[in-house]
Amino acid sequence: MSKNSSSLMGGRPTRDDVASRARVSGTTVSRVLGGKPDESVSPAVRARVLEAARELGYVPNSAAQALRRGRTGLIGLWMCLGYSRYRAEVLDRMRRISAETDHALAVLDVDEEYAWHRSFDRALRVPVDGVIAFDASTAGEVFAREGQSIAPNLPFVSMGAYWSEAKSYVGVDLKAGAEMAVDHLLATGRRRIAYLTPQDSNATIEAGRLEGYEERMVASGLEPRTFRVSYSAADRVASIVEILADCRRRGWIPDALLCMFDDIAIDAVPALIRSGLRPGVDVAIVGINGSEGTERGECPITIVRQPIEIMCATALAYLEAQIDAPSSPFQQIILKPELIVRASSRRD
Amino acid sequence: MSKNSSSLMGGRPTRDDVASRARVSGTTVSRVLGGKPDESVSPAVRARVLEAARELGYVPNSAAQALRRGRTGLIGLWMCLGYSRYRAEVLDRMRRISAETDHALAVLDVDEEYAWHRSFDRALRVPVDGVIAFDASTAGEVFAREGQSIAPNLPFVSMGAYWSEAKSYVGVDLKAGAEMAVDHLLATGRRRIAYLTPQDSNATIEAGRLEGYEERMVASGLEPRTFRVSYSAADRVASIVEILADCRRRGWIPDALLCMFDDIAIDAVPALIRSGLRPGVDVAIVGINGSEGTERGECPITIVRQPIEIMCATALAYLEAQIDAPSSPFQQIILKPELIVRASSRRD
Known part of the structure; x- marks a missing residue:
């Protein structure tokens, strides 16, 4: 030897x-x-x-x-490393939780736009005992289904807004999250609820959010209205100001903004102020994802919070179970996000 | 074979x-x-x-x-994965720049608190062609000096606020950054410049910032005053409000706040408002690091911006040179941050 x-x-x-x-x-x-x-x-x-x-x-x-x-003590965390507050918080939490285990994280960027065989090849160069694919829609699904031929018996858990039913997963039901948000806004008397989403959004990126919003609005006899804001942080406030100006010209000013992710909600505050509207008073704001930044600032923002802590801990527990007993049955759960009401949507 | x-x-x-x-x-x-x-x-x-x-x-x-x-096509990025906006942005930039090369990133958390031999063992389980240690003060220094016996000839570049002169590095001179900030505040007529830093800060974490602030203040015949704010984002606004209340009781209200990192600067805005002080008018704010969040909000914040883009691109270029020709001489540079003046410190 x-x-x-x-x-x-x-x-x-x-x-x-x-x-x-x-x-x-x-x-x-x-x-x-x-x-x-x-x-x-x-x-x-x-x-x-x-x-x-x-x-x-x-x-x-x-x-x-x-x-x-036969073991490396490493867990591969496959995710996109593009900037987002939410992703940075998931990394932070995965780090803290894995520090209590025997495993260390090796974080690999799995770019959805690469052909799948290229993505996995790069990721599989790292010898890991198992993989958690976080918010990796296409890559997660393809790997869960084809993984047996690519890397036989590699323990695998998909986690987040996208999950594959072919293996273990910890999903988060964002459609239910959007529904919660609309229900809350309706219950507090809002009727002109607009949905703000990035320019480049699509059904995959929405992961049920837009669908949940539209269904709930229609079911309440209200017209869903979706507006596309700049994806780039630098232009976002300006793009929301423009949308509001356009709404005003058309004589339809929203009384609530449901935001696809919370950086949009954070930017909606100064955008409303610049448009002469009082956030939380004239126009309610709700953000989805629920990062730390939302509770700070002069207008703390109501959020549909992703259950980051329990999501990470559960995915890690599922993965370690697979590593310890590769033939044990898959474990699967779908978590619901939580509505946290703050000043931006409260009716006093 | x-x-x-x-x-x-x-x-x-x-x-x-x-x-x-x-x-x-x-x-x-x-x-x-x-x-x-x-x-x-x-x-x-x-x-x-x-x-x-x-x-x-x-x-x-x-x-x-x-x-x-003998090659894996992977570059190890050693850093702390604990949450910070700045770190998330460096990850984003490293991802974008490395996507244009033949190398993919494997991000490993190198925890400063681990004994060095444990940290490196975990990180070295990943077969990489070279390592960039980002803001890894102790680990970066130890590895640069002892690396020859741990992993002979592994190309290594330290990057960020800490660098090791034993190998290639791309340093950022944060002391110069703090000096620039004080000079700017003095030039715009401020004299009661307070320095806000987290509770758990120390000389390593400061990386020259506190030193630069104190030296410049003393050289100008002014008294440096450092205040410790909560490291936790949730309590930070409240802790700044408390500091300001305490200052008022002592009859010394600062006319400028120099903040050790920019999340403190962002939180200083609502803290000043709650304290009845106008940010940018009664009290100037300058943040160090320079993340995206600072230019948004109702009071865009003056920053000492880290040269993220050039830092990442240069470190990657140095590393690839070492990978291509392991015996080529080390390359070493110290970059200066850039002062970007915005409403929070402008005098009109």
Whole structure:
């Protein structure tokens, strides 16, 4: 074994070389260099092993180790790394929750626009014990269905607004979230509820939000009206101001704005003020996703909050169950978001 | 070679098995499954290879591939994944810039609080061609100095507010940034310039900011006054309100707030309003880092902007140079941030 890996690694020193130099067993070398603090190794022995490894220039080659152990201690988190407050918060939470487990995160950008075989190849270069695909609509679905031939038995959980029923998943029902928001606005007397969504939105990106809004409006005998705002943060306030000016010209001023994600809701506050409308008084605002920024500012914003904490913890638990027992049945759950009412939509 | 890897991988089909079934060379199999679109392979041959790979259940094992090819096409981005707007923007930019190269990012959380050998072990499980350590103060320094024994010749660039002079780096001089901010505030007539920093800040976290502020104030015959605000976003506005109330009781109301990072500056706006002070009129605000959120809102905020784009592009260029020619000399640069004056500190 050590000969094989030694030759593959081009004659580099092996674990056994370190063991013999440090006068300890190979197992002890693994304990010291294996990445987890191990109380059973004394500080003196630990120092000797580290010293021997340094002297020999020994590298515990992660690729070779992965092949030997069959486990890498890494979980692949596949997601888009494009900027969004919500994504940054999910990363933060995944980091905190995984820190309590034996697994570390390796975050890979799985770009939906790549051909699937390219995406997975890049992502699969990282030797992981399992994968969580977060808000990866196409990639998640394709991998869940085709994964058996691409990476047999790789434990896989899809998580977020998109999930694949072919494997384990932790879904979040954003259609139900949009419905909650409309119901709340109707209950507080709003009737002219507009829906703000980015220019480049489509059915996949909406993940049920637009559908939930439209169905609820129609069911209440009201006309759904969707407006497209700039996706770019720099132009967004201006684009909402323009939409409001246009509404005014047409004699239809909304009394509520339901925003597809909460950065739009945050930008709606200054846009309303610049348009001479009082946020939360003349026009209610509700944002979907529910990031930290919404409760700050002079007009705290009502949100449909994604259950980030429970979503991340559940997905990680499902994945670890699959890693521990690869043949165990898939676990599947759909979570509902939560409506948090703040000043932007409250009627006093 | 193929026997070795076949036995290491537990008898799984090899690249040669796929090649013989698809009646193509092993090189062609690698081209098709190698992760990069290759125009030299015809669509028909590509389909045959994909089909053969699927039928055999062939997995291009990334670990084995890494050992064979010596390259993985991955760049390790070591950073803290804890939430910050600035970090999320750096991730976004690194993603966009690396998409134009042959490299994909594997983002690893390098927690400063771990013992260094644990951090690196986890990060080094991912087979990368090189590493960019972003704002990783201790880890970056230790790895740059000790890396030769941990992972010999692994190309390494430190980037951001902390850099190690032992290897290539792209530093950002935040001390100069704080000095620029104080000079600007002095030039616009402010004298009672307070510095707001998080409770848990220290010399490492400040990375020269506090020092730059204090030196400039003292040099101008003014007294530096530092106030500690809540690190938690939820309590930050309230904590700034409290600081301002305390200042008022002591009869010293600041006429400018220099904020250690820009989320503090963003929260200073509602805090000033709640304290009966007009942001930008009674009290100027300047934030350091310069994220997107600062130009929005009713009081666009003056910032000392980190040169995110050029920092990321330069670090990636330095790293690729090291990957292409491992023995080429280190490249080192220190960038200065840029002062962007907005309504929060302008004197009309």
